Amino acid sequence: MALALWAGPPAVGSAQAALPTNRPASAQALLAAQPAERREELLEESIVLLPSDGLPEGQVEALVVFAQPPEKVWELLLQRERQKEFRPELTELKVVERSADGLVEEQHLKIAFLSVGYRLRDRFDVETLTMLWELDPSFESTLQHVSGYWELHALEPDRTLARFGTKVSVSPAVPGFLQNGITRKNVPETLENTRQWVDSSGRWRP
Numbered sequence: 001m002a003l004a005l006w007a008g009p010p011a012v013g014s015a016q017a018a019l020p021t022n023r024p025a026s027a028q029a030l031l032a033a034q035p036a037e038r039r040e041e042l043l044e045e046s047i048v049l050l051p052s053d054g055l056p057e058g059q060v061e062a063l064v065v066f067a068q069p070p071e072k073v074w075e076l077l078l079q080r081e082r083q084k085e086f087r088p089e090l091t092e093l094k095v096v097e098r099s100a101d102g103l104v105e106e107q108h109l110k111i112a113f114l115s116v117g118y119r120l121r122d123r124f125d126v127e128t129l130t131m132l133w134e135l136d137p138s139f140e141s142t143l144q145h146v147s148g149y150w151e152l153h154a155l156e157p158d159r160t161l162a163r164f165g166t167k168v169s170v171s172p173a174v175p176g177f178l179q180n181g182i183t184r185k186n187v188p189e190t191l192e193n194t195r196q197w198v199d200s201s202g203r204w205r206p
């Protein structure tokens with residue numbers, strides 16, 4: 001499936017989806033586009049958030065280095081029903097529909113006193129090792145917009161450079177601090193949990 005064929009249903013209230021643009025030709029090209037200090041931080045810490053300048057409000061992008069080859073990272077990230085193993089904020093997760101190149105997953109999570117339920121439509125492009133997700137607008141939720149992606153590049157035979165992006169917007173009636181709790185504020189922890197889970201071949205638990 002070519003990425004250009006996936007438009008998906010528009011998310012309610014969304015201005016722009018957090019979908020990958022200007023895909024680099026290789027991990028080396030992606031690294032070369034970063035300042036030297038960011039490359040050093042990434043290779044030392046394995047995760048670095050990218051600047052939000054010029055991004056739509058609420059959108060977060062990051063780079064992650066996995067100590068696994070791309071095919072193994074892809075195999076693990078495709079197992080969407082296992083996200084509760086490394087995302088403790090999830091109270092429930094189930095796959096409600098599958099297709100040849102994607103699925104629909106229903107997630108429930110709790111932040112402070114707020115319980116949130118929503119469905120995501122996921123699409124998988126095995127040729128480019130790119131995973132996309134967008135909110136299913138047919139499922140009623142306090143979230144107005146959810147979109148995101150994983151994009152994998154071979155860094156070395158046993159390492160993968162991944163580009164990650166996500167954008168989340170909640171109902172205007174929800175307090176701002178709760179929106180922060182499911183957007184940029186918690187992204188580093190979620191990515192670190194994902195990295196450790198993948199690097200351990202799915203054995204690590206937070």
